[in-house]
Amino acid sequence: MRTESTTAWSHEVTRGAFRRYRLIALVWLGVGALGTVGIPPAAVAFDRAGMERISSLMAGLWVGFISALIIGVCLARNAARMRRCLRRRPWTAYPVTVLPPGLGGPVVRLCPADTGEVFVQSVVAFTFRWHQVGSADTLWFCGVPGRGGVLARPGGEPLLWGRRIRVPWIRHWREHVDRG
Numbered sequence: 510m511r512t513e514s515t516t517a518w519s520h521e522v523t524r525g526a527f528r529r530y531r532l533i534a535l536v537w538l539g540v541g542a543l544g545t546v547g548i549p550p551a552a553v554a555f556d557r558a559g560m561e562r563i564s565s566l567m568a569g570l571w572v573g574f575i576s577a578l579i580i581g582v583c584l585a586r587n588a589a590r591m592r593r594c595l596r597r598r599p600w601t602a603y604p605v606t607v608l609p610p611g612l613g614g615p616v617v618r619l620c621p622a623d624t625g626e627v628f629v630q631s632v633v634a635f636t637f638r639w640h641q642v643g644s645a646d647t648l649w650f651c652g653v654p655g656r657g658g659v660l661a662r663p664g665g666e667p668l669l670w671g672r673r674i675r676v677p678w679i680r681h682w683r684e685h686v687d688r689g
Contacts, residue, residue: 516595517594517596517600517649517651523661523665525666526661530588534587537577537578537584538578541575541577541580544571544578545578552567552571555567587670590670591659591670594658598651600651602648602649603619603620603650604621605617605647616631617629617632618630619648619654626654628654629674630672632671633672647663648660648662649661652671655673657670657671
Protein backbone atom coordinates (compact mmCIF):
# COMPACT_ATOMS: atom_id res chain seq x y z
CA MET A 510 0.00 0.00 0.00
CA ARG A 511 1.46 3.32 -1.06
CA THR A 512 1.46 6.25 1.32
CA GLU A 513 1.32 8.78 -1.52
CA SER A 514 1.76 8.82 -5.27
CA THR A 515 4.57 11.37 -5.02
CA THR A 516 8.18 10.57 -4.28
CA ALA A 517 9.46 10.18 -0.75
CA TRP A 518 11.56 13.32 -1.29
CA SER A 519 8.37 15.44 -1.33
CA HIS A 520 7.92 14.87 2.44
CA GLU A 521 9.52 17.68 4.45
CA VAL A 522 10.26 15.32 7.35
CA THR A 523 12.13 12.97 5.02
CA ARG A 524 14.22 15.81 3.58
CA GLY A 525 15.07 16.98 7.11
CA ALA A 526 16.07 13.45 8.16
CA PHE A 527 18.22 13.16 5.04
CA ARG A 528 19.93 16.49 5.75
CA ARG A 529 20.79 15.29 9.27
CA TYR A 530 22.14 11.98 7.92
CA ARG A 531 24.23 13.78 5.31
CA LEU A 532 25.56 16.24 7.90
CA ILE A 533 26.71 13.36 10.11
CA ALA A 534 28.40 11.77 7.08
CA LEU A 535 30.18 15.01 6.21
CA VAL A 536 31.35 15.51 9.81
CA TRP A 537 32.87 12.01 9.90
CA LEU A 538 34.42 12.58 6.48
CA GLY A 539 35.81 16.02 7.35
CA VAL A 540 37.22 15.07 10.75
CA GLY A 541 38.77 11.93 9.29
CA ALA A 542 40.32 13.80 6.36
CA LEU A 543 41.69 16.64 8.50
CA GLY A 544 43.17 14.25 11.02
CA THR A 545 44.61 11.93 8.39
CA VAL A 546 46.33 14.84 6.67
CA GLY A 547 47.24 16.80 9.80
CA ILE A 548 48.65 14.14 12.13
CA PRO A 549 51.79 13.12 10.14
CA PRO A 550 53.26 16.66 9.97
CA ALA A 551 52.47 17.18 13.67
CA ALA A 552 54.17 13.87 14.54
CA VAL A 553 57.27 14.88 12.59
CA ALA A 554 57.32 18.27 14.35
CA PHE A 555 57.05 16.64 17.79
CA ASP A 556 59.76 14.15 16.86
CA ARG A 557 62.12 16.93 15.76
CA ALA A 558 61.40 18.83 18.98
CA GLY A 559 62.57 15.84 21.00
CA MET A 560 59.11 14.73 22.12
CA GLU A 561 59.29 11.13 20.90
CA ARG A 562 56.58 9.90 23.27
CA ILE A 563 54.04 12.33 21.87
CA SER A 564 55.04 11.51 18.29
CA SER A 565 54.60 7.79 19.00
CA LEU A 566 51.11 8.46 20.41
CA MET A 567 50.32 10.26 17.17
CA ALA A 568 50.51 6.94 15.30
CA GLY A 569 47.53 5.64 17.28
CA LEU A 570 45.65 8.87 16.72
CA TRP A 571 46.39 8.66 13.02
CA VAL A 572 44.85 5.17 12.84
CA GLY A 573 41.76 6.57 14.58
CA PHE A 574 41.46 9.38 12.05
CA ILE A 575 41.90 6.95 9.15
CA SER A 576 39.06 4.88 10.64
CA ALA A 577 36.90 8.02 10.87
CA LEU A 578 37.69 8.77 7.23
CA ILE A 579 36.62 5.26 6.16
CA ILE A 580 33.39 5.55 8.18
CA GLY A 581 32.76 8.96 6.58
CA VAL A 582 33.24 7.57 3.08
CA CYS A 583 30.79 4.73 3.80
CA LEU A 584 28.20 7.12 5.27
CA ALA A 585 28.59 9.52 2.33
CA ARG A 586 28.11 6.64 -0.10
CA ASN A 587 24.94 5.55 1.72
CA ALA A 588 23.72 9.17 1.73
CA ALA A 589 24.13 9.33 -2.06
CA ARG A 590 22.22 6.05 -2.44
CA MET A 591 19.47 7.29 -0.14
CA ARG A 592 19.10 10.57 -2.00
CA ARG A 593 18.86 8.82 -5.36
CA CYS A 594 16.28 6.38 -4.01
CA LEU A 595 14.20 8.99 -2.16
CA ARG A 596 14.03 11.22 -5.24
CA ARG A 597 12.82 8.41 -7.53
CA ARG A 598 10.38 6.33 -5.50
CA PRO A 599 7.47 6.82 -3.10
CA TRP A 600 7.25 5.61 0.48
CA THR A 601 5.41 2.31 0.79
CA ALA A 602 4.19 1.04 4.16
CA TYR A 603 4.99 -2.62 4.84
CA PRO A 604 4.12 -4.87 7.76
CA VAL A 605 7.47 -6.14 9.03
CA THR A 606 9.01 -8.77 11.22
CA VAL A 607 12.33 -7.79 12.76
CA LEU A 608 14.63 -10.77 13.17
CA PRO A 609 17.59 -10.73 15.55
CA PRO A 610 20.93 -9.73 14.06
CA GLY A 611 23.11 -12.43 12.62
CA LEU A 612 26.68 -11.46 11.90
CA GLY A 613 25.65 -7.94 10.95
CA GLY A 614 22.76 -5.65 11.77
CA PRO A 615 19.15 -6.59 12.36
CA VAL A 616 17.25 -8.26 9.56
CA VAL A 617 13.88 -6.85 8.50
CA ARG A 618 11.36 -9.03 6.68
CA LEU A 619 9.04 -6.91 4.53
CA CYS A 620 5.75 -8.76 4.11
CA PRO A 621 3.43 -7.10 1.57
CA ALA A 622 -0.20 -7.74 2.54
CA ASP A 623 -1.51 -8.30 -0.99
CA THR A 624 1.07 -10.92 -2.03
CA GLY A 625 2.59 -13.95 -0.37
CA GLU A 626 6.10 -12.70 -1.04
CA VAL A 627 8.63 -11.91 1.66
CA PHE A 628 11.56 -9.55 1.10
CA VAL A 629 14.50 -9.63 3.49
CA GLN A 630 16.61 -6.52 4.12
CA SER A 631 19.70 -6.27 6.30
CA VAL A 632 19.86 -2.91 8.09
CA VAL A 633 23.14 -1.06 7.53
CA ALA A 634 23.65 1.14 10.59
CA PHE A 635 25.76 1.66 13.68
CA THR A 636 24.88 -0.66 16.56
CA PHE A 637 23.39 2.18 18.62
CA ARG A 638 20.80 2.80 15.86
CA TRP A 639 19.50 -0.79 15.71
CA HIS A 640 16.77 -0.06 18.27
CA GLN A 641 15.08 2.22 15.72
CA VAL A 642 13.73 -0.82 13.88
CA GLY A 643 13.68 -3.27 16.79
CA SER A 644 10.13 -2.73 18.04
CA ALA A 645 8.48 -1.77 14.76
CA ASP A 646 5.62 -3.75 13.27
CA THR A 647 5.26 -1.40 10.28
CA LEU A 648 8.04 0.40 8.42
CA TRP A 649 8.07 2.70 5.45
CA PHE A 650 10.25 1.49 2.61
CA CYS A 651 11.48 3.44 -0.40
CA GLY A 652 13.26 1.33 -2.99
CA VAL A 653 13.07 -2.01 -4.74
CA PRO A 654 12.07 -4.61 -2.11
CA GLY A 655 14.20 -7.42 -3.48
CA ARG A 656 17.28 -5.24 -3.92
CA GLY A 657 17.47 -2.56 -1.25
CA GLY A 658 16.38 0.89 -0.25
CA VAL A 659 15.64 3.31 2.55
CA LEU A 660 13.80 2.20 5.67
CA ALA A 661 12.07 4.57 8.09
CA ARG A 662 9.49 4.48 10.83
CA PRO A 663 6.06 5.76 9.77
CA GLY A 664 6.44 9.49 9.38
CA GLY A 665 9.67 9.35 7.38
CA GLU A 666 12.45 9.43 9.96
CA PRO A 667 15.04 8.29 11.00
CA LEU A 668 16.47 7.03 7.73
CA LEU A 669 18.26 3.69 7.60
CA TRP A 670 19.71 1.91 4.59
CA GLY A 671 18.45 -1.62 4.00
CA ARG A 672 20.22 -3.92 1.61
CA ARG A 673 19.56 -7.34 0.25
CA ILE A 674 21.36 -10.16 2.03
CA ARG A 675 24.00 -11.16 -0.50
CA VAL A 676 24.56 -14.83 0.38
CA PRO A 677 21.67 -16.71 -1.29
CA TRP A 678 21.28 -19.56 1.21
CA ILE A 679 21.27 -17.15 4.17
CA ARG A 680 18.75 -14.92 2.40
CA HIS A 681 16.44 -17.88 1.66
CA TRP A 682 16.77 -19.13 5.24
CA ARG A 683 15.93 -15.66 6.62
CA GLU A 684 12.91 -15.43 4.30
CA HIS A 685 11.47 -18.63 5.75
CA VAL A 686 12.57 -18.54 9.40
CA ASP A 687 9.70 -18.07 11.89
CA ARG A 688 7.24 -17.88 9.03
CA GLY A 689 3.81 -18.69 10.29
